[in-house]
Every structure is written in C-alpha cells, then in structure tokens.
Amino acid sequence: MIKQENHITALLLADRLKVEDKSLCYVASTNAEALMISKELSLYLHNNQIQYFPEKEILPYDHFSSPESIIKNRFSILNETNKNSKILITSVKNLFERFPPKNFFKSLKSYSINDHLSLSDFKELLTDNYFINNDYVDGINQFSSRGGVVDFWPPIYQSPIRIEFFDQTIESIRMFDPSSQLTIQKLDEFSITTGSYLPMNDVGLKTFRDKWRDYFSNYDERTCDLFQDLNNNHLAEGYEVYLPLFFNETNSFYEIFSHYEFFIEEGINKYIASYWNEINQRYTDENIDSSRPLLHPKDLFFTKNEINNITFNWKLLNSEMLDITAVNKDIGFIDNLALATDMLCNGVIDKIVISTLIPSQYEALKNEVNLTEIDIKTDKIFRNGVNIINLDIFRPLINLSSKTIFLHREFFENDLPANILEKQNQNISIDIRINFDFNDYVIHENYGLGIYQGLETVETNKITSEYLKIMYANNENLYVPLAKTFLISKYHKNSEKITASLDSLSSNKWSQKKKRAEKRAYDHAAEILDIESRRQSSYAPSLKVDKSSYEEFIQEFPYKETDDQNIAIEAIKKDLALIKPMNRLLCGDVGFGKTEIAMRAAFICVNANKQAVILAPSTVLVSQHYQSFIDRFKKFGINIQALNRYTKSTNKNKYINDFNDKKIDILIGTHALFNNSLNYKDIGLLIIDEEHRFGTKQKDIIKSKKPDVHILYLSATPIPRTMNFIFAGLKDFSFLHTPPVNRLSIKSFLRIENDNLISEAITREISRNGQCFIIQNDIKKLIFLKEHLLRLIPNLSIGIAHGQLNKSEITKTMNLFQLGKIDVLLCTTIVEMGLDIPNANTMIILDSYNFGLAQLHQLRGRVGRSDKQGYCYFIIPTPDIPKSAKERLDSIIRLSDLGAGFFIAQEDLELRGGGEILGNKQSGHIDSIGISLYLSMLKTAISDNNTESKTSLKSIEINFYDNAYIPEKYLPSPTERLKIYRRINEIDSNEELIKLKIELIDRCGKFIEEVSALFKNAELNLKSSKLGIQKISSHYEKTFIQFSSKLDDAVLDKILITLRNGHDIYQMDQSGKMIIKTNDKKNANERREIVRNFINDIT
16 A cells, blocks of 8 residues: 555545444544545545544644634534544644643533523623624624624534523524624524633633733733733634643543544654654744743643653554555556556456546546446445546545445546636625724715714703714814714725825815815716717617526526625626616625626526627636536536637637637637637627726727627726726626625735745645745746745745746646645736635735735635635835835735725725726826715716706605614614614615614614614605605604605695695695694604605605
C-alpha cells in the first residue's frame, strides 16, 4: 500500500463498523488526510454514520478565533444525541487541545409548546449558559429580547430559534432566517445547549480573573485588551489563548470521546513531535508583547509526552486480510480506465466505479461508456459493470477482494481535460438613503448637512412621541418627526473624508446650494427622457415558455431559491414577454444566484425559438459558464457552445456557421463574439456578465447589430454610469441581497506589509487544508515574490498566473490550483473575473492602494465562497499613501458585510463622481448635497418633465393626540426602530403595510397599543395621500381634515355629497378645511375609525 494514494483506510473503517456495535474514532496525521477519509467513507456509509471533527483553523497562540462554522460543526458532534454507531474522523492537532469539562457541552433541557416557563426565567437561563445579549441575533451564542419574544442561537442548530411567551407559558417556537429575521419553520420543541466554549457568567468570569491574576502576577491587567474584553463579557478575537483559565480542570479529546474505540494512522508519532515543536516555536515568536501575556505551552495544550501516553495503546488498522492493488497514478485516468475495462472483460473484476466533478466530462463518459448512474447519497450498492457517481475527489483503489476498481477523473493531475471548473451549486426597491448610525453625517432636504444624534422620546401635553435628532453648526438641534424621516438621507462620506462644514439652521447658504443642484437635475432629466423615448420606440420579440417545460427546468435546480431570486426571476419573465426590449441589471454579490437566474432567462429564450448569447470578459469565466450551462441544461437537448480567443480556427469557423444556421441555441464567449461573421438576426437575449468589465463601446457593438434585443446585465459592483442609469429609472434593476446558507462575511484587514503577517496568513490557511491567492499586479515582481515566499515557508507549493503566459501554462496552473495541488497562487487581477475555487479562502492583495474600490471588492469575492471563514488582507507598503487611495481602502474595510457590492458601487459613484448619462463630464453637485438627495431631485425632475407621470403626497400630517410610536420595551434597539419607521414612510400600498405588520409581529410579538396606533395612522396616510388630503388633526372635541387645492373632480363630487347627506356631522369652512364633529370622543381609536369611514366614503 502506498500511503495517501488509495482509500484503503476508509474501506477498513467502514468494514469494521459493519461488524462492531461500537462507534469508532480514527486519528489521522493531518487535517487534509482526515477530511479526505471522511469524504471517502461516503463510498460505503451514509452521511449520518460519518462524523468529521475539524481542527480549529487557527494557529497556536493566534490573534484570531475559530470561525463560527467550525464551532457549529464541533458543537453538533459534542451534543450528539443519536446513540447509533458511527465513525468519527479527526487529526493529531485536536489531541493537543484542552477542552472544557465533558459535561459542559451536553444539552441542558428540551422545551415544548405550552411548557411552563417565564420569559424572565428563560433569559436568566440563557445568560447563565453564556449566551450574549445583542440587539438582534445573527450569530451563534447570542440572544435578544423584544416584548414577549426571545431569539437565541444554540450552536447545535443551523438557524436561530424564536420563542414567544404568553404569561408564564411558551406559546410558539419558530426557526428564523438570520438574514431577513423572518420565520422559516415552526417547531414543536427545542433543546438548549451551552452557547460558548467559555462560561461568560459571573462564576466563570470570577474564575478567569482570579486565575489570570495568579498566573500573570507580574503583568498589569489594565494594559491587556484581551483581559479587559473578556472581563467585560465581550468574546474577543483570540480568546482561545486564555481558555484554560476559565475552568478548574480541562478535558482531553480522548476524555470527551472516551466511549469510542480509537485507531491511529501508522507513523503518527512524528506528526505529534512536529506539532509540539510548532506550538513551542509559536510561543517563542508571540510571547513578546507585555500587553498580551501568554500561557506556557504545557498549560494551554497537552504536551507531547502526554499525547504519546494517551495514544500508546490505540490500535492500527489491519489490511492483511484484503487483496489490494495500487493504481498506476502516472499513466492517468484514461489509461487506467482502459486497463480496468480489460480486467472487467477478462473477469478479473466485476465492477468499475468512476466519478468526475466536471459536467462536460460526466456527460462525455456517459456517452462513451455503457454504464449505470448511481446516486451515491442514497445508494451504496454498485452494480456489475461500469458505475458512474458524482462525488468529491477520492483516491483510487483496486480491491480484488470485492472485485471492484474505484477511479476518480480529477485525481489524476497529469491527465486533466482542458479546463477544470467545479460545478456550482416585482423588483426589490433599494433604499438609496440607507439607515444611519449615531454621529453619521446626514442631509435634511430643507436644512442641509448635520450630524445624526439618535432617537429621542419627547412628551408634550401628556402625549409621547419619538423624534430623530440632528445637530447643526453652533450646536443647533433639529427634532424631526418620524413621519418626516423621508426628508433625511445619508451623506455617505465618513468623518475622515468630510470637507464640507455643517450647515446652520439660521443661514440661507443651504437653500442656494440646493437651487443650483435642482437646476442641473432638470437638465439631466431632459437628457434621460430623450433616451427613454427612443428606447420605447423599439420592438423586441416576445419570449414566452410553456408552463410544463419551465416547471421541469426549475425542478432540476438542486437548491431552494431565495425570495430575492424569485422576485428577480418573475420580473425578468415579465420583461421577456413584453415587446419593449428588456434593459435590466441584476446586481448581487458573488455566489448569490445571478447565474441561475441568467440560465432561466436563456431557457425561456431558447424555448421561444430564439438564440441566447452570453458575453463574459475572460476565457476562464467563459469556460466556467460553459461547464455550468452544460450541467444545468443536460436533460433538455439544448446545444451550447463556447467561443474565445483560444478556440481553434477550424472549430471557430464551425461554431460561427452553426450559430448562423441556428444549430447552436446558446453561445457563450468573450470579445470573440464581436466577430463580424456572426449573424445576430435570431438573437432574443443578450446576457452580459461582469458588465463592469466592459466599456460602453463594447456593449453597444452588439446592441447596434441587434437594437431590439433583450439585455440582462450581471454585476456585483455596477460602474458609476450604470448606477446613474438605474437611479434615473432608465435601466430596470433587480437586487439579490440574501446570502447563500452558511455563507460567512469575509474578515478584512488593512495592514502594512511585513513578512511575519504574510507568513502567518499563509500558514494559517495551509494548516486548515486551504489555499491562498496573492495578488501582485506587477508581473516583473512575481518571480522574486515566489523566491521570497519559499525562503519564508519552505516546501510551499506555488503557482504563477498572469495574462502574458500562453494558454497551456495558464490552463495547467489553474487546473492544479483548482484541484488543490497548489497551495498559493501568485497572480495578477486575472483571477478577478468569476474564478470559483471554494477551497481558496485567504486573499492577500499587495500594493492594494493601486486598485479601484469596485476592483478590490471583486478580488475579495474570490474567497469565502464556501462555508469556510474567508480572510482578505489589503496590504500597503507604508501608511503614507494618497488620500484618494486611503478613502477607497477605508470604504472596502467598512463595507465588508455579505451583499455589500451594491453599496460599494454606490460609494464608488460618490468617490469617483457620478459623471453624466451622455458624456464624461463630472458633476460637483453630488459632493455639495450628497448622492441621495441629488438622485431624489433627479427623480422629481423626471416626474415633473414627464407629463404622463402622476404624483401623490408622500406623507401627510396625522395627529390624533395619542401615543403612536414604537416603545423601547417593544423593540429595544434604536437602530431597528429607525429602520421600521423608515420602512413605514417608504410604503406605498396597503399590501406592503400588512406585510410589514406581519413581519414585526413575527419578530416582536403582538402589537401593543402604541404600535397599533402607529400602523393605523400609516394606513390612513396611504389612503389620504392619494385623495389630496394634506393634514388630519383630531382632538376629542373636533376633527379637522385639510385638503389640497388641487382635488380630483370625482373626489370633490363625493365630498360634496357627503356634506349634503351628513350636514349634522360634516362642515366645510371658508379655507376649505373639513370639520367633523366627534361628540366629545376622548378615545383616539374611535375618532380614528370615524375618519377612516369618511375616507372610505369619498374614495
């Protein structure tokens, strides 16, 4: 047996589990080996029989903490309640780790609906079990409380749990989506477990303080930030270096899983010795900071001698009873398959099992070989003959005992196909004003630039209301009623970038700046409307698909669509069905589902007997799309081809002729699609991916050839010109802002270049079996950089890729990197455009100050594409960099949440200047009044210039002299309250208001009186604004309704009828104010109902 070149370990473990009624634990030498074995076990066992206990993915004495996904994975195993036998795979490093005592991890108790439990007791239970109170729950080990609702996220669940209480009883249990905060599933019961590795309660913190002061008696705790954070109940990054100080005793991995039978990899002692040496070296390297004193290795870890004593009696797996032959790795997959086929024909073996992850290769093998498809997830029985499965890379094996040969296409690196690209798994309105935080700079339309100072509750005449407070020059304060928050927008530049001074409430300078900007907005609007009128006069083919075919296609999608995807899909289907050419941008971060939506649009197009063209900016991305489309469309008989600069001349001519003869349904290509020989007469849909990578001239070439084509643009970071079109309403817009399940935000850092930092970042990634990108856009420096890295980290596998290499060199390097054969890829921005390698999760961008904001975001998007924590380092040579570069880097660090691409594009628009729709001239108005207000003016100007548009009053003044607001006890977070107030102001239909009401009840529980009054006023506002009502004021003596001077004739007629029929109740004074007698009704809800009935009568 040649080590690591076949999967005999997985076979032996699976065979042993089948004959023993006991769980097994196998300790591999490395995390990579453990992960590989756990995947190979899938050939023989079902997933619920396989457990993989991962390493922490951090270095000894690291400044980072384990990613949340690792903690969830570990806790699910540590809290396992299934008593069936299983196999646990782990690695040597986990044996050194000191764990909390075994009983610390176990589920405390389960609760069901109608169980007796008070809200206060439950919150105390969460606090006692180390859950941290937060405004809202978006990570494990957190809880939040609003009214009669408690949210919390135990690590054994994939999603957080929401409990609603009634009196002393659990009324409902729901699982909710941490992104939308909305319910996704109802539950009958839940279990509560420890929420953290550390006991962050009074007892645990006292133990920590006492032990820390004992151990580090010569150090000043006041200078230790980590001590202060933990002492203040904040679980700071790198807390693991003090974990043993929280407990009187710790357990080893063996003690935690003492009920398992343990096996070890042969020759493991050298890995034990090697890791102990690494621990001691890291201690020496890191123990130089008096503000972060470290425990000695023997106190933070178990020692080498202790591990050797523990593992001394563990068993080795015995393979003597099996007849195993090694596969000849050097001759490649094709030759091995040929040999296997000969052995099958000669009766030496009965079965061949082959696998590939490449869709086009999967289809090719199916066509060339007579085989049986096996769904390996459910079916572990292989048939005589050739079996094909779809499984991650496993090592080959010739098992003569079972007369079976296992081969994986991508295992053979010297026999790879041309391109290895792994298979992927009404519009939303964008609030361009964005929610703001305390001390943010904001613009009030009537008063100018000020500083947001939060929400304040003010009581006047025994009526309580909440106001938004803004501070202006000379400490002048403005209190804005929450019904008027639509007048306020964020001035996107942060405090470090502000050059404009605060406006004064007693000056007219603001009104002068506003007038100048309004004039430009009206000029801008005229240009836009001219373009729009020309677009409206074009005609495109109406593309429709029969329902059954479309349903069959979407059934093949292996994932559940997000709400954003469904909304975007429906909008695009409607666009394609119209004769007006579609002109839509689909915006969403990498991995958010843009490609699937594009595929559905292409499917509709082809089924409408038209051709679809996909334009991509690079050959790498074209190849990736080609493989993805082949896989997605494989059951539907649609001909798909790819065309780029590397396509052979003979093939290129054939593809062009086939496309012109309509033999090709979907053509995917780069700039090669601009070939004059291509005939575009039957194109129904043009999809432009990574649209920010194309110039206006390039995009207009095809549009000029086919001006009536439907166009769908895809981008994570639209260019300023496109943003301008969107906000102006000239380009339709769909936004995907919901991240994939288990996707984590990328941790981003701005750092000065230094060897220790780069070495640590690479070592951390390699230690968790990952890979790294290092971006250096100066090609001349790449070779020297490679040599320098090898001096820092010997034996590192490094590849180089840049645009000046020939096709075969780039292809080979990318293939090897894709398969994990290369640890570090040194490259230029060639990887920016769509390259998808889920195992590469550390990105180091050298000289990052030379890159644009959108480009930095695109590069960062190459990592963090799986459920692993991604890290991105923006490296600069010195703090002394240009101011504009500093602004860009500040923005990319600040905007690092999932789905931030659109907002980065918006900030890029402000940093670079908005430009003009029809030219390159820059506008200074955005700087003077802020992007949000300028775009608001632009929309108003378009509406005023467009005689067909109808407007209604945005918000009217409604006052029933009662408490109509969201009290802190119902929704404690001021930021969340502000979001709800703003959403109420933005709503323009009763359906949306009802939806928000349901959402708020879901999150916070049943409405209390004040919130109910707020929503009833919002409902009146919706109805009144469309009737020309400007103000409703209702006291217990009288109610007044003020109408606009421009009333619709039909509404006026109904008002007059109502006055005649109810002259004892309704009166109209000389100013046009309606007076309603409310007969001394002191109850505001009764008066509100009278007004509601009147409005219904005149509607």
